Amino acid sequence: MTWIRFRTQEMRLTFIISVGAVVVSCGGGGGTSSAPELPPPPVNVAPIVEAGSDLTVGEQTKVDLIGSASDSDGTISTYNWTQTSGIAVKLSGTDTAETSFDAPAASKQNILTFQLTATDNNGAATTDTVNVTVNSNPGSVLEKWEPSLISECTTDSNISPVLPLAQNFMTQDGQRVMEPSIIFIDQTFTFLLKAAPDAPSLSVDLLKFGGYGVVGVDDVSLVFDDGTHGDLVAGDGIFTRSCLYVLEESLAGNDFVHSSNLWALSTALRGTETADYIAQGVRVNDAGFFIELGDEYSNRLTNNWRLLNPEYCQACLRAWQLAGDIFDFFAMSTRDPVGGAGYVRVHDNILGTGFNPPCEPRSYCYSIIDGQEHQKLTGIIWMGWPGIGGLNHELGHGFLGVETRNFPADGARAWNAGDLFHLDSDITVTGELAGPFWDPVRGWPHAVQLENEAGERFETYLTEDVDGIFRLKALDDNNRIWDDILLYMMGLLPPEDVTKTYYKLFNPRLSDCITEELNTVCTNDLVTAEELIPFTVTDFIAQFGTRSVPPYLDPKRIQMGVLNISDRPHTEAEIVWLTKTYREFVTSSEAVGQFIDGTPWSWATKGLSTIEINAALHTSSN
Numbered sequence: 328m329t330w331i332r333f334r335t336q337e338m339r340l341t342f343i344i345s346v347g348a349v350v351v352s353c354g355g356g357g358g359t360s361s362a363p364e365l366p367p368p369p370v371n372v373a374p375i376v377e378a379g380s381d382l383t384v385g386e387q388t389k390v391d392l393i394g395s396a397s398d399s400d401g402t403i404s405t406y407n408w409t410q411t412s413g414i415a416v417k418l419s420g421t422d423t424a425e426t427s428f429d430a431p432a433a434s435k436q437n438i439l440t441f442q443l444t445a446t447d448n449n450g451a452a453t454t455d456t457v458n459v460t461v462n463s464n465p466g467s468v469l470e471k472w473e474p475s476l477i478s479e480c481t482t483d484s485n486i487s488p489v490l491p492l493a494q495n496f497m498t499q500d501g502q503r504v505m506e507p508s509i510i511f512i513d514q515t516f517t518f519l520l521k522a523a524p525d526a527p528s529l530s531v532d533l534l535k536f537g538g539y540g541v542v543g544v545d546d547v548s549l550v551f552d553d554g555t556h557g558d559l560v561a562g563d564g565i566f567t568r569s570c571l572y573v574l575e576e577s578l579a580g581n582d583f584v585h586s587s588n589l590w591a592l593s594t595a596l597r598g599t600e601t602a603d604y605i606a607q608g609v610r611v612n613d614a615g616f617f618i619e620l621g622d623e624y625s626n627r628l629t630n631n632w633r634l635l636n637p638e639y640c641q642a643c644l645r646a647w648q649l650a651g652d653i654f655d656f657f658a659m660s661t662r663d664p665v666g667g668a669g670y671v672r673v674h675d676n677i678l679g680t681g682f683n684p685p686c687e688p689r690s691y692c693y694s695i696i697d698g699q700e701h702q703k704l705t706g707i708i709w710m711g712w713p714g715i716g717g718l719n720h721e722l723g724h725g726f727l728g729v730e731t732r733n734f735p736a737d738g739a740r741a742w743n744a745g746d747l748f749h750l751d752s753d754i755t756v757t758g759e760l761a762g763p764f765w766d767p768v769r770g771w772p773h774a775v776q777l778e779n780e781a782g783e784r785f786e787t788y789l790t791e792d793v794d795g796i797f798r799l800k801a802l803d804d805n806n807r808i809w810d811d812i813l814l815y816m817m818g819l820l821p822p823e824d825v826t827k828t829y830y831k832l833f834n835p836r837l838s839d840c841i842t843e844e845l846n847t848v849c850t851n852d853l854v855t856a857e858e859l860i861p862f863t864v865t866d867f868i869a870q871f872g873t874r875s876v877p878p879y880l881d882p883k884r885i886q887m888g889v890l891n892i893s894d895r896p897h898t899e900a901e902i903v904w905l906t907k908t909y910r911e912f913v914t915s916s917e918a919v920g921q922f923i924d925g926t927p928w929s930w931a932t933k934g935l936s937t938i939e940i941n942a943a944l945h946t947s948s949n
């Protein structure tokens with residue numbers, strides 16, 4: 328923004344000078360006298376500068392800009408490289424003759440222009456420009472591949488094209504890959520296990536106990552490192568078994584079965600979802616983007632920060648290039664289970680919620696991959712799992728939790744005293760940022776269970792029963808709904824609509840409990856405490872200031888870019904599964920869904936907020 332304004336002023340100044348020059352020229356017509364000529368003052372000769380020959384490069388490659396300059400009557404004092412057009416990139420340096428940058432991912436051909444200015448020791452400057460054409464790389468897009476049907480699988484055929492890639496990143500003993508991890512139930516998958524030569528028999532419990540079948544008559548639990556049964560390289564420590572499948576009866580009439588890191592879908596779902604290519608390596612539908620990252624995807628196993636970090640996020644870049652700067656959040660999902668959902672704060676734009684990002688404008692200081700600010704982007708969610716369990720929780724982190732420390736009182740009396748970014752279970756505020764009620768002495772992961780007269784046990788949460796009496800209640804749908812004070816913080820409820828008084832129970836006490844290794848089991852639901860600390864939304868405002876939601880953020884209609892990432896094109900089963908789960912997450916108004924293992928957003932926000940994920944709506948083919 329600053330840069331554009333500067334350019335405009337510069338152009339206006341140039342225009343005024345030109346007009347002045349024309350006026351002087353016309354007014355001087357007819358003059359005849361001329362002053363005696365004086366010897367010209369010594370003239371400084373401006374330097375000669377070369378920004379280098381124009382280049383054509385592939386996307387995501389390192390590009391060297393080799394500039395040079397010379398001065399016939401002095402020396403070169405400064406060099407200055409700037410980018411004047413094209414997708415913004417980050418130069419390795421700007422004040423030397425030579426510099427470099429990483430060519431951005433490109434869904435189509437892009438031309439980037441750079442300018443080198445050299446200034447001599449008398450202040451004369453000369454510029455030259457160089458164009459760099461960045462081509463999208465056809466080699467990075469793999470052939471579309473579908474896993475073999477059980478009826479057609481032969482043990483050494485139809486091996487997934489990314490198995491060699493996966494093997495490169497299997498370096499730790501015990502590491503397993505199931506390729507693919509989402510199939511139709513009539514399809515097969517390949518199991519890979521990294522293990523020492525004598526160890527695989529100890530590590531194939533997944534196959535033994537997963538209830539899988541295998542094409543052929545062999546024992547399902549056998550894996551091979553001898554170049555057969557799908558094994559690519561004999562003796563490399565990676566044991567393999569191809570042509571595995573999920574037994575049809577395990578579906579038990581359901582739409583899908585999820586067991587041991589594998590999702591198998593009913594064949595009735597085949598043909599129900601599609602996604603269309605809108606650029607090389609990018610497909611879209613009403614539930615998000617399907618983005619082929621090539622080798623970059625392998626970082627999910629070794630360094631997922633590389634995929635997520637706004638400074639490197641290739642999937643984010645693709646979405647911005649194709650849809651524009653419209654996203655409040657990104658949710659990034661892998662096509663196989665990696666684990667470890669997380670949240671990256673990029674901007675916190677709502678004032679008065681306790682967030683105080685360290686950089687202007689309300690930013691967490693990333694140099695975003697394309698050099699732009701992307702003020703709208705609140706954060707990037709890592710799902711790392713082919714399901715939406717935990718997405719509601721991670722969105723909660725986007726609006727709530729951290730920095731609201733020492734509320735309603737200091738230190739251990741705060742509502743997030745545990746780790747400062749999740750809500751403690753000994754408060755009466757509900758929502759997915761709080762876990763079940765933890766043992767007051769042992770804490771996480773020792774949950775308190777309530778045992779009823781029939782001997783059944785339930786995990787619990789804290790509720791106020793009648794005034795000042797607090798009880799444990801079995802976890803139900805209600806404890807996953809964001810409480811009104813949190814809906815206030817999200818910008819969804821005005822403060823006058825938040826009338827509840829909440830409580831922090833400092834040093835809560837239980838009675839009639841036994842302590843087991845993992846859980847604490849109680850038959851009495853009464854909870855007392857050393858101190859009851861009441862709080863209201865008015866107290867919150869008094870501590871953190873008045874909330875102010877910026878005009879470009881509409882918490883009632885959140886724009887989320889769903890980035891389904893993969894090395895190879897997603898298979899049909901992967902598209903079907905990821906589409907149905909995300910669509911249900913944003914459209915369901917019920918607590919429990921048909922496909923999802925987590926809480927739908929609209930339901931959790933009492934219908935006050937919806938999430939827009941339709942990638943097809945915001946992109947057009949190019």
Ligand SMILES: [Zn+2]
Pocket residue numbers: 720721724749
């Ligand atoms: Zn969390």
